[in-house]
Amino acid sequence: MKDIKETRERINEIDKKMVKLFEERMAEAKEVFLYKRENNLPIFDKEREDEVLSRNSELIENKEYLKYYEEFMENLMNTSKKYQEELKRIDETPRSSSLKIIHVNTDKEYDILVGKNILKNFDKFTHINRKVLLVTDENIPRKYAKSIEKESKELFYYVIKPGEKSKNIDNYKAILELMTNNHFSRKDVVIALGGGVVGDLAGFAASTYMRGIDFYNIPTSLLAMVDSSIGGKCAIDFLGIKNIVGSFYQPNKVIIDIDTLKTLPKRELYAGLAEAFKMALCFDKELAALILRDPNIIDNIDKVIVSSINIKKRVVEEDTYESGLRKVLNYGHTVGHAIEAIESPKILHGEAVALGMLYASSKEVCKLINLFIAKYSLPKPKELDKQKIMEFIRHDKKSSQDRIDFIYLNSATNFEIKNITLKELEDRL
Ligand code: GLY
Numbered sequence: 001m002k003d004i005k006e007t008r009e010r011i012n013e014i015d016k017k018m019v020k021l022f023e024e025r026m027a028e029a030k031e032v033f034l035y036k037r038e039n040n041l042p043i044f045d046k047e048r049e050d051e052v053l054s055r056n057s058e059l060i061e062n063k064e065y066l067k068y069y070e071e072f073m074e075n076l077m078n079t080s081k082k083y084q085e086e087l088k089r090i091d092e093t094p095r096s097s098s099l100k101i102i103h104v105n106t107d108k109e110y111d112i113l114v115g116k117n118i119l120k121n122f123d124k125f126t127h128i129n130r131k132v133l134l135v136t137d138e139n140i141p142r143k144y145a146k147s148i149e150k151e152s153k154e155l156f157y158y159v160i161k162p163g164e165k166s167k168n169i170d171n172y173k174a175i176l177e178l179m180t181n182n183h184f185s186r187k188d189v190v191i192a193l194g195g196g197v198v199g200d201l202a203g204f205a206a207s208t209y210m211r212g213i214d215f216y217n218i219p220t221s222l223l224a225m226v227d228s229s230i231g232g233k234c235a236i237d238f239l240g241i242k243n244i245v246g247s248f249y250q251p252n253k254v255i256i257d258i259d260t261l262k263t264l265p266k267r268e269l270y271a272g273l274a275e276a277f278k279m280a281l282c283f284d285k286e287l288a289a290l291i292l293r294d295p296n297i298i299d300n301i302d303k304v305i306v307s308s309i310n311i312k313k314r315v316v317e318e319d320t321y322e323s324g325l326r327k328v329l330n331y332g333h334t335v336g337h338a339i340e341a342i343e344s345p346k347i348l349h350g351e352a353v354a355l356g357m358l359y360a361s362s363k364e365v366c367k368l369i370n371l372f373i374a375k376y377s378l379p380k381p382k383e384l385d386k387q388k389i390m391e392f393i394r395h396d397k398k399s400s401q402d403r404i405d406f407i408y409l410n411s412a413t414n415f416e417i418k419n420i421t422l423k424e425l426e427d428r429l
Helices: 004-038 044-056 063-092 119-124 142-151 168-182 196-211 220-230 258-265 266-283 287-294 297-318 326-329 331-344 348-357 361-374 386-395 422-428
Strands: 100-105 109-115 131-136 154-160 189-194 214-219 233-238 240-248 255-256 403-413 414-421
Touching: 004 142, 044 189, 100 297, 109 189, 109 266, 109 297, 119 142, 119 220, 119 255, 131 142, 131 168, 131 196, 142 189, 154 168, 154 196, 168 196, 168 233, 189 196, 196 233, 214 220, 220 266, 220 297, 220 386, 255 258, 258 297, 266 287, 266 326, 266 348, 266 361, 266 403, 287 297, 287 361, 297 326, 326 403, 326 414, 331 348, 331 386, 331 403, 348 361, 361 403, 386 422, 403 422, 414 422
Parallel strands: 109 255, 131 154, 131 189, 189 214, 214 255
Antiparallel strands: 100 109, 233 240, 403 414
């Protein structure tokens, strides 16, 4: 048996040498990053990694160590990639005091950039010198795509009609046809420029084409900025059921240019604010107070956006696939979706959610919701057609059995996820 003290000293010596080698390796990783940046190459190069691993594994003499060595190398290469991603992020970020960067760490890490007039620099923080498919809707001003038009190698447009009806299988199929016929590869990219409908449709196409290609999301409605563009939910509607076919697919980056809200109709702005208010009621009393009290919320809209994104970031980082906490974001949606479907197209999604929240809250919280509805001139609550609402809820994907998870707010930030029967839900209406 060797002396433990001597053995430890030898390990210390080896570790010392490894520190040096580690530093040398990281310096080389930086060189590789600079080369890749110069030549527009992606950081992740699977072939090169496999080749390094198998070449070095052959050098291992004691085969007992082999699987540990492989694990060690994989970790080392991941560390090196992380460092290169970090260099890339710093490199791509334009220096501007108004620009906020929120880093999201779910099944994939990505940044959300929030700033004013940042679309003009779109190419500075994305990689679009390749084939680009830009999905947008007829109402989105083309000027927002100027920098994309100028900098992409080859640009294809797919323009949909505004509205939920466009989130259909025909548009999905047409987008896939466009990509296939124009030989899009996994190295190319899909960009969504628009509201939640555009983001959901484009994201779903990006997530399934060749099992997933790069995806940048540029939300231009408040609702998409504070909610739907974050957390990776993408979907289309099918057989009359909202979001029934979809995936969880994180974007490579979300770019929020607050100036795009200038062309958003007030009604849509306030409907989007309802989703921010929903998150504020569940998680952030200060934000709820700001939304309720600010005499001119548009002046503080950047604060609303950043705070809402931070809430959503925390939720999706904890529960990406909605097995627990993320369900809270469905607060107001069970009855809200039903109202939206029945009243469509007279009511906007956010407006319906605000009404839906009234059926999922204590009296104390309902008071706050009614203040919100009055302040932002949302449609007022009216007598519901119980039968129609329940018919819709039974048809909705979230209630395949006779019980549903229902989010209930006892007081601001004090929520409960209750598993209730449909009969219990009907009694609440
Ligand atoms: N909009 C709810 C969610 O992303 O989970």
